[in-house]
Amino acid sequence: MEFIPIPRVALGKVIGLLEVLDDLGGRENGFRLAVSLQIEFGELILVIKAAEMLDLVQTPGTEVVLTGRGKELLLQDINGRKKIVKRQLLRLPTFRLIVDILKAQPERKMPYDTIVDVLVTHLPEEDPGRLARAIIDWGRFGELVGYNSRTGTVYLDQEE
């Protein structure tokens, strides 16, 4: 199983990208998009990659194109959107790894530092702290993984 790092991109930006694409008829050249939105191209690429990981856009050539799932997400209210994001997160091996480890714990929770150790083992080339924060951020959005910074505990929010 290939563990792909989760980019440190706010999911609000990913959904904003889908809305902008929808506004433009569902597709746009990536470079033109960066110019019209006045966003640095490197930053936009990160957002596009995040959207692609979640199967919300495809990137044939230099185009960014909304997928059927991306269009479906836009039709939902915020809680419907979060459900779609959760479904997609559960398909990512890195999320599956964390969710399965949390599920195996007696109270479905573990210390943040243990999560960091797990990530060091499975994604040794990544900055584990950064990756853990990205997982918590996306996990909170999908109501899949929660985190209490007072106790330093990561927990399974609602798996299904």
Place this chain on the structure above:
Amino acid sequence: MSPEPSTAPATQVERPAQARSLLEVAALGKTLSLEGKLLPILDGVSFTVREDEFVCLVGPSGGGKSTLLRIIGGLDRPDAGTVRYRDVPVSGPHARCAFVFQTFGLLPWLNVNENVELGLEAMTLPREERRRRAAFYIDKVGLDGYEEAYPRELSSGMKQRIGLARAFAIEPELLLMDEPFSSLDALTSANLREEVIRLWQDGEVPLKSVIMVTNIIEEAVLMADRILVLSKRPARIVDDIRIELPRPRNSRQAGFHDASDRIFRLIL
């Protein structure tokens, strides 16, 4: 007198007939004293906002839009003229009105839930009702899952969602937003604009009308039923434009660019 609303060239949509008046602003004037010099900010500003209207205030930067919003919300007093809310003069902050600011206004040592509940502490509500409302509006703005998060752990878009939840939890009829998206990047603001419109249209939320200050003309055309165009200081209303593009809107709709260009020429 404020001009009668003129209509931007756009497709006609059904509107509620004879919506009731919510807010009446009449002949407002305000002068500030700055280093011994008198600086007129507002000069004879008059308009009415009806129920179920989304009104945007646009105009040159530093032109008094925020001052006008603060006076409407009772946070500032005018030197001349009156503000009446449901026919009652506004003389201070009132419970049917809530603000959303550009800078979020969050307390960093409180988590999401506590920041939202904080807005309710000034109201004499039973603790259970405070909890119910905080949970309901946290859900409505998409912050479920973030209840225990502190502002430092959140993106700017999520921080502004807290600002929205806190304002909505007061259950205002009139929401006053002062450039709520201007400190967000283009993608995050595209996302939140659309969600604010959904919340305004949500039948479970008692909000009736919105007045939003913005410096982005396209944002006003995307969101507003009416756009009040203010002159440079001292601000007067130079046009009151009804936008009747069907919702949901996008910039490719016929009439969108005509409306934007018309406002742009007024502000230039």
